[in-house]
Amino acid sequence: MPSWSKKDERQYEHIKESKMDRGSSLERSKEVAARTVNKTRREEGRTPNSQTQGTGNPNTRLEDRTVEELRNLASELNIDGRSKMKKLELIDAIREKRSS
Known part of the structure; x- marks a missing residue:
């Protein structure tokens, strides 16, 4: 995991477990959890960029x-x-x- 705080790591684990409990695969659960934590960090100004620099999931239309x-x-x-x-x-x- 990137330079996340303990709170970020707990949020990641909580979201990942929640997604898996709802039937998502481990891979998908990890992706959703990481994206959610990173989005929260951006919104709170805890990252150098206020917007994503990515191109999105290549499997997404x-x-x-x-x-x-x-x-x-x-x-x-x-x-x-x-x-x-x-x-x-x-x-x-x-x-x-x-x-x-």
Whole structure:
């Protein structure tokens, strides 16, 4: 785990166990717990960045990702004009870039 406090670690374990009790796999439970703890840390200002720098779960459809995640992905793909694109435009540009 990253530089989490004891409270963060307890929250992680609680969420992970709760998800597993509800039938989620261990892998999915760990992912949800870590994302939740990291989101809380960002919202509380305990991380250097106020927003995620990730591109979202690669198994998640583009339509289900945030605009920020899509912009980060577009940046990795060197798509020009991404900062001014709307969500659907980003999705189209990403799909076009991937298919070429």
